[in-house]
Amino acid sequence: MNHRYAGRTTITLSLTLSALALGLSPALAQQTPPPAPSEIVAAAPTSDWLAISPDDILIMTLAPDAAGHARRIIIQLMPAPFASAWTHNVRTLARASWWDGLAIVRSQDNYVAQWGDPDGEDAAKARPLPTGLHPTTEAEYVTAAPGLGFTAAPVRDAYAERVGYVGGFPVAGDATSLWGVHCYGAVGVGRGMSPDAGTGAELYAVNGHAPRHLDRNIAVIGRVVEGMEHLSSLPRGTGPLGFYENPAERTTISSIRLASSLPAAQQPHFQYLGTNSASFARYMDARMNRRDPFFIRPAGGADICNIAVPVRRVPAAG
Amino acid sequence: MNHRYAGRTTITLSLTLSALALGLSPALAQQTPPPAPSEIVAAAPTSDWLAISPDDILIMTLAPDAAGHARRIIIQLMPAPFASAWTHNVRTLARASWWDGLAIVRSQDNYVAQWGDPDGEDAAKARPLPTGLHPTTEAEYVTAAPGLGFTAAPVRDAYAERVGYVGGFPVAGDATSLWGVHCYGAVGVGRGMSPDAGTGAELYAVNGHAPRHLDRNIAVIGRVVEGMEHLSSLPRGTGPLGFYENPAERTTISSIRLASSLPAAQQPHFQYLGTNSASFARYMDARMNRRDPFFIRPAGGADICNIAVPVRRVPAAG
Numbered sequence: 181m182n183h184r185y186a187g188r189t190t191i192t193l194s195l196t197l198s199a200l201a202l203g204l205s206p207a208l209a210q211q212t213p214p215p216a217p218s219e220i221v222a223a224a225p226t227s228d229w230l231a232i233s234p235d236d237i238l239i240m241t242l243a244p245d246a247a248g249h250a251r252r253i254i255i256q257l258m259p260a261p262f263a264s265a266w267t268h269n270v271r272t273l274a275r276a277s278w279w280d281g282l283a284i285v286r287s288q289d290n291y292v293a294q295w296g297d298p299d300g301e302d303a304a305k306a307r308p309l310p311t312g313l314h315p316t317t318e319a320e321y322v323t324a325a326p327g328l329g330f331t332a333a334p335v336r337d338a339y340a341e342r343v344g345y346v347g348g349f350p351v352a353g354d355a356t357s358l359w360g361v362h363c364y365g366a367v368g369v370g371r372g373m374s375p376d377a378g379t380g381a382e383l384y385a386v387n388g389h390a391p392r393h394l395d396r397n398i399a400v401i402g403r404v405v406e407g408m409e410h411l412s413s414l415p416r417g418t419g420p421l422g423f424y425e426n427p428a429e430r431t432t433i434s435s436i437r438l439a440s441s442l443p444a445a446q447q448p449h450f451q452y453l454g455t456n457s458a459s460f461a462r463y464m465d466a467r468m469n470r471r472d473p474f475f476i477r478p479a480g481g482a483d484i485c486n487i488a489v490p491v492r493r494v495p496a497a498g
Numbered sequence: 499m500n501h502r503y504a505g506r507t508t509i510t511l512s513l514t515l516s517a518l519a520l521g522l523s524p525a526l527a528q529q530t531p532p533p534a535p536s537e538i539v540a541a542a543p544t545s546d547w548l549a550i551s552p553d554d555i556l557i558m559t560l561a562p563d564a565a566g567h568a569r570r571i572i573i574q575l576m577p578a579p580f581a582s583a584w585t586h587n588v589r590t591l592a593r594a595s596w597w598d599g600l601a602i603v604r605s606q607d608n609y610v611a612q613w614g615d616p617d618g619e620d621a622a623k624a625r626p627l628p629t630g631l632h633p634t635t636e637a638e639y640v641t642a643a644p645g646l647g648f649t650a651a652p653v654r655d656a657y658a659e660r661v662g663y664v665g666g667f668p669v670a671g672d673a674t675s676l677w678g679v680h681c682y683g684a685v686g687v688g689r690g691m692s693p694d695a696g697t698g699a700e701l702y703a704v705n706g707h708a709p710r711h712l713d714r715n716i717a718v719i720g721r722v723v724e725g726m727e728h729l730s731s732l733p734r735g736t737g738p739l740g741f742y743e744n745p746a747e748r749t750t751i752s753s754i755r756l757a758s759s760l761p762a763a764q765q766p767h768f769q770y771l772g773t774n775s776a777s778f779a780r781y782m783d784a785r786m787n788r789r790d791p792f793f794i795r796p797a798g799g800a801d802i803c804n805i806a807v808p809v810r811r812v813p814a815a816g
Contacts, residue, residue, distance in 0.1 A: 225523050246564070290682050318794060338654045338801045364608050364707040365538075373622045374794045386731075389682040389803050393788050396795045401521040409607040409734040416727040428671045471709050476636060477714045483801070485707050 191274060192403060214471035221230065221490045222259050224459035229451040229492070232256055232347070237439035238274060238402070241431040242284070242410060251305065253407035254448065255367055255385075256491065258360055259347035263401045265314040269380035270401060271301045276310035283430035288422025290388030292372055293411040295433060296381055309381060316369075316377040321396045322357040322358050330358060331455040335481050337390045343484040345455035345494050348491075349482050352395060359417060360400025363390045364487035365408050369399040387412045390485040392433065407493040444496075453490040463490065532789035533568030535781050539808045542777035547769040547810070550574055550666070555757035555768060556592060557718070560602070560728060561750040571725035573703075574687055574809065577665035577677055581719045583632040584687050587698035588719060592756045594628035596699065601748035602732060606740025611729040612688055613751060614699055627699060634687075634695040635700050639714045639739040642771065648701060649773040651782060653799050659712045661802040663773035666809075667721065668802050670713060678718025681708045681803035685720040705730045708803040723768065723809040762814075771808040781808065 190367045215223070236259065242251035270286070275280065286294035299305035307460070309485060333343040340352035343361070351358045364366065366386045371378030385404050404411065414431060417424040424430050439447045453460050467487045469478035533541070554577065560569035569810035575585045575770060576781040591597065597613070604612035617623035634814040648669070661679070670675045681684065684704045703722050722729065728764030732749060742748050757765045771778050787796035787807045 287731075289730055321795075336654050337654070338799045339797050373791060385662045390801070391804065392801060393785070393793070393797050393804065397788075397793050413605075413606055413731050413733055415731055430507060467711070470715075474709070475715050479657050479711045479713070483708070483710060483805045486562070486709065486711065 181411060194325040201311045213473060215466065215467040216470075216472035217238035219465045219472075220459060220466055221453060224453055224463075224490075227455060228454050228457035228459040229271050229494075230454045231320055232348070232443075232450040232452060234447050234449075236402075237448065238270065239439060239442075239448070240279075240407075240436045241434040243434055245410075249402060251407070251408055251410040253286070254405050254450070254451075255402045256348065256450070258346070258349055258400065258406045259403040260329075262349070262351075262358075262360055263320065263369075263399050263452035264345070265295065265316045265320055266378070266399050266401045267318070270383070271348060271350055271438055272310055272312050272401035273381055276438050277309070277435065277437075278310055279433050279436040280306050282307070284411070284433070285412045285417075285430055286384070286421065286423045287387070287411075287416050289416045291386070291391060291422065292368075292383065293387050293414055296370065296383065298427065298430065298486070300382065309379065316379065318375055318377050320377070321399055322359045325353055325356055325358045325365060326444060331457075331460075333482075333484055333487060335468065335487075337484060345489060348455065350487075350489070352392075352484070359485060361390070362386055362389070362392055362394045363403070363488065365404040365488075366390075366400050367393065367402040367404060367459045369401055371398060385411050390483075406493065412497035447478050447496070449494045451492055451494050460489075463487075499801040511643070522722075526590060529673060531791060533646055533784065534788075534790035535784040536779045537790075538784055542771055542781075542808075543774070544774050546775035546777040547812075548666070548772045550768040550770060550809070552757035552760075552765050552767075553589065554720075555766065556588065556754055556756060557760075558597075558725075558754045559752040559764070561752055563728075569725070569728040571728055572723050574666065574721045574723045574768070574770075575720040576667055576718065579666070580664070580676075580678055580685075581638065581670075581717050583634045584640055584696070584698040584717050586717045587631045587634070588701070589756055592754050593759060595755075596625070596628055597650075597754040600625070600751050600790050602729075602751065603735075603748055604702070604739065604741045605705070605729075605732040605734050607734045609740065610686075611705050611732055612659055612700065612702035614688065614701065616675060616745065618700065627697065628702065631697055633815060634697065634717070636693055636695050638695070639717055640677045641672055643647065643672050643674055643706070645675045646676060647774075649778075651802055653786065653805075655802060657713060663807060666773065667806045668805075668807070670710075670802070679708070679802060680704055680710055681711045681806065682706070682720070683709075683722040683726050684718050684808075685716040685722060686712065687719055691715060695771050699707060703729050708801075724811065727800050735808035747776060765814070767812045767814050770809055773807060778807075781805075 236257040240253040282297050283297050284295045297307050321444040328346045330344050337343045341354045343352045348363050352361050370382035371379050371380035419425040463485050468482040554575040556573040558571040558666045600615050602613045603616050617627050618656050648662050655661045659668045659672045668679050670679045680705055687696035688700035737743040782805055786800040
């Protein structure tokens, strides 16, 4: 394999420097090079992993690509009480098979890929929404902090007083409230001008550097935990804001389903690394201070969006 | 146009709140809604724009895409004294047409697209490097700060004591030195294990959230200022680290040229918004506090990578 790259490897030429950064003796370090974040995650005990409810898993299937390959995207929905009016609506829309046959309508470089009803603005042609949707309000862009089980990340943040994790999700906050953050892969709710807060029928996923200025201006409802490459590698739209100008450029959505709506044998199962676990603390430290052999200078900090909560696919419980 | 989106528009329903945030009277604000960052840039006077030297512009042309469309990427090289050994080498390689017929070998989601010699690791098959390359060292990942003309960005940063701009580029620093930062679109030099610092023959561009942990661990030599979508939308490689497993998946590089090597009539011309200008100060403030009508809550801060230095293409001087 080509060794000239930006990244990490298992070769250990810079071992001594890394070992010194850890305070290990060089002799000990020769035997135990500092682990990479991925190695810490791989070594985490089963007890540090928490199941994601099948009610919190959306399975988005796009039409096969030009080579005929399947394209499946897994989205984890944010746990209540975050964005619960929108996640209720998203579940309702998925159970109604509402998105089936609709499309990805927008792909703007270093911003978002967005999907929904291409005819949504045309009352005569728009697909009717299902019954049972909840009203949504701007007030719900933030959530009262007490009782949420916040795990702080010991990092500086350019946008908020504090950042950390709740229920497997990165969040930002002030003294009294918390809110979802627009990291790479975050899924949010398209909306019109204020005070419209969107129904949840039009969604987007962040495909570039975290557009954190959208935090508290729009609802974050989940994040892509598998298959993001199917959204990020779509051709960019050439219209304003990256909308596709020609309907033929859109990618058709075959279906969006809740995992809990599938027959038990077909349900995928996922876990996230509990953010209160010792493994997560080690992982966070390793993301902030890369000491694995490729690195010569640990940063001493990290952006919250560069400390993504690890998620893994697991076999069904026997 | 579909109005339900994540982004901005010219509709002004939330005008009053935005106007209050600016300290304008609602009556005045009715006439002058707060400008979006793009509007500030569009209104900047000619005197605020600075020419980019044709010696600092790389033109990378990929093989046409499947539909036969041209793919051209413009890279601005970092000004001396930053990374000058590598930028010397990159100019030398471009003048030697060294990359012509080589390929993009790696596309890792939310990390980098990388190009160079697919046979670079095989001494029997590797393309020989041209003469005249300079040696490179890790010490040059940082540059002594005095005399560089640093413009501070008034933001918190998770990775460095200070961040700002030099010569149209985002930089980070401490009390004595400055270094290039890995924002979206940043171009860096692939390398082996320390103390190898790379020649510049293998390059990458960041295609996701800024991997700032690479700062000071690898050389940043430039940034993509046009055509980034041709790199970011490439199919992801399925091998380790996003390398393409099958040579047929690679994208061929038709050529990489310095603008200054082209006949005068074929040279493209670019300018960047001077970071000491009044327009840039307004633009930076508007990026930190979005008051254009879509936004209901200005952030009061921004990540340095969300305040990209504007670049524009201009006609040749008559």
